Amino acid sequence: MYIQQLIAKLGTEKVSRNETELFRHSHDESPHIPVEPDVVCFPTCREDVKAILEIAKMNQIPVTAFGAGSGLEGQAIPIKKGISMNFENMNKVLDFSPDDMLITVQPGITRMQLNKIINRHGLMFPIDPGADATIGGMVATNASGTTAVRYGSMRDQLLDLEVVVADGTVIHTGTRAKKSSSGYHLTGLFAGSEGTLGIITEITLRLHGIPEHTMMATCTFNTLELCGIAAQSILQSGILVMKMELLDAMSISEVNQYYNYNFPVKHSLFLEFAGSKSAVEEEVKIVAEIMKDLGAEDWQVASDPTKQREIWKARHELCYVFLHQNGIDEVGADVCVPISKVPNLVEYARKLIDESGLKGGIWGHIGDGNFHTLIVFHPKIAEEREIAEGINEKLAIRAIEEGGTCTGEHGVGIGKIKYQEKEHGDALSIMKNIKQLLDPMGLLNPGKIFR
Numbered sequence: 001m002y003i004q005q006l007i008a009k010l011g012t013e014k015v016s017r018n019e020t021e022l023f024r025h026s027h028d029e030s031p032h033i034p035v036e037p038d039v040v041c042f043p044t045c046r047e048d049v050k051a052i053l054e055i056a057k058m059n060q061i062p063v064t065a066f067g068a069g070s071g072l073e074g075q076a077i078p079i080k081k082g083i084s085m086n087f088e089n090m091n092k093v094l095d096f097s098p099d100d101m102l103i104t105v106q107p108g109i110t111r112m113q114l115n116k117i118i119n120r121h122g123l124m125f126p127i128d129p130g131a132d133a134t135i136g137g138m139v140a141t142n143a144s145g146t147t148a149v150r151y152g153s154m155r156d157q158l159l160d161l162e163v164v165v166a167d168g169t170v171i172h173t174g175t176r177a178k179k180s181s182s183g184y185h186l187t188g189l190f191a192g193s194e195g196t197l198g199i200i201t202e203i204t205l206r207l208h209g210i211p212e213h214t215m216m217a218t219c220t221f222n223t224l225e226l227c228g229i230a231a232q233s234i235l236q237s238g239i240l241v242m243k244m245e246l247l248d249a250m251s252i253s254e255v256n257q258y259y260n261y262n263f264p265v266k267h268s269l270f271l272e273f274a275g276s277k278s279a280v281e282e283e284v285k286i287v288a289e290i291m292k293d294l295g296a297e298d299w300q301v302a303s304d305p306t307k308q309r310e311i312w313k314a315r316h317e318l319c320y321v322f323l324h325q326n327g328i329d330e331v332g333a334d335v336c337v338p339i340s341k342v343p344n345l346v347e348y349a350r351k352l353i354d355e356s357g358l359k360g361g362i363w364g365h366i367g368d369g370n371f372h373t374l375i376v377f378h379p380k381i382a383e384e385r386e387i388a389e390g391i392n393e394k395l396a397i398r399a400i401e402e403g404g405t406c407t408g409e410h411g412v413g414i415g416k417i418k419y420q421e422k423e424h425g426d427a428l429s430i431m432k433n434i435k436q437l438l439d440p441m442g443l444l445n446p447g448k449i450f451r
Contacts, residue, residue, distance in 0.1 A: 002056075003039050005055045006039065006055055006083075013042075015041055016042070023036060028069045029131075030071060030074045038082055039083055040086055041083055041086065043090060046164065049164045065085050067107070071137065071411070075448055090107055091134075098122075101206060102206055103207060106202060107137075110132045111134075124209070124210045126150070126151040129143045139200055140193065141154075144409045145365065146243045150240055153409065158188075158191055159176055159205065162200070162203075163199065166439040170201075194413065213276060214280065215272070216272050216307070220267060220268050221294070224346040224362065226294060227267050227269055230291060235367065242274040246366040259313075259321075269296075269366070329377060331375055331388045332374045333349075353373065357387075360375035365408075406419040432450060
């Protein structure tokens, strides 16, 4: 019955029960079990979103938002079936003010589409999670990426969100001003809420100038602990690097084999510096001395854009490099801890993987204390999956005990629910109360963040 109501309100072109579409919306890039929705809707404006939520409320039907499907914790999987709401047709720029260095967009625009529009004005949107994710999806998970050490996460880029809450009410969470001391920080509340509190229909972002000059450098260390100490030393020197990435020796080996590269097969730091040409060159010299004093080897500098792209391609596609063999699956962890805790924690992660007998790598945004593990296993061998998931659990618990979090950027989704009470304690009950206030029927992305 409700599907006919959707068709009557939206039109047949915005409502689909096509088998291919149902399958496409049953999963993301996570290893979690796919679940097909009952129907997929393709809104083009705020009014469509309101109509969908009103029909869902009337019939008590779950609604799950879907962006690019690039999530890694199952946020877009409609585990209670119902309606999957795809935003690919809500991808327009609504307002762009280069002089104010801000832009308002619909949630379905991707970060690459956005940068293509604004780059010609000398501006950029810096958050880069690797995948060409939608801006709405990146807000929903509070995504970050390789530039987080300098620019922070999605939450730091947001000025205002337009949100349709479960009862159809439309709210704005902020203004176009760069800061405010007025009222509760609702923008921060919805960033990272994973579609459980409301549906985001407009996003106003702060933009940044494109740096005049960039240079990259790579170096190696004999231990992962030294990589962590090196990252900490660079930050303490006061140099605001653009990117600071860790790749362990196993990851480097896989990259070399897959792409036929010849990076030294050692624990490595990939660094990028950005700013005026003279300032960048001076920063590279200072960091070279710091790395030398810490025993770094294989120091190389790249200012050629082609070489830089090659290096970052190696970093960004590590997940696919590990998974290029048919018939294997993976589980990955994504923890974040205070920078002083990174050296010991990356060594602990490597020890867990080595002792397991499974293949796995460690990499990540070590400059802000966030790193990832990926462990591959044969899905038909139950013991291997159990071992791999056990490593992730030990790492998440250790990160929380060290004053960190079980997820730095991938979000909670399905996979990190079991760590929420340990990480948040009594604050979790406040989160549940907020959910109850804004979505009393529990229709918005049910089964995510907490049960």
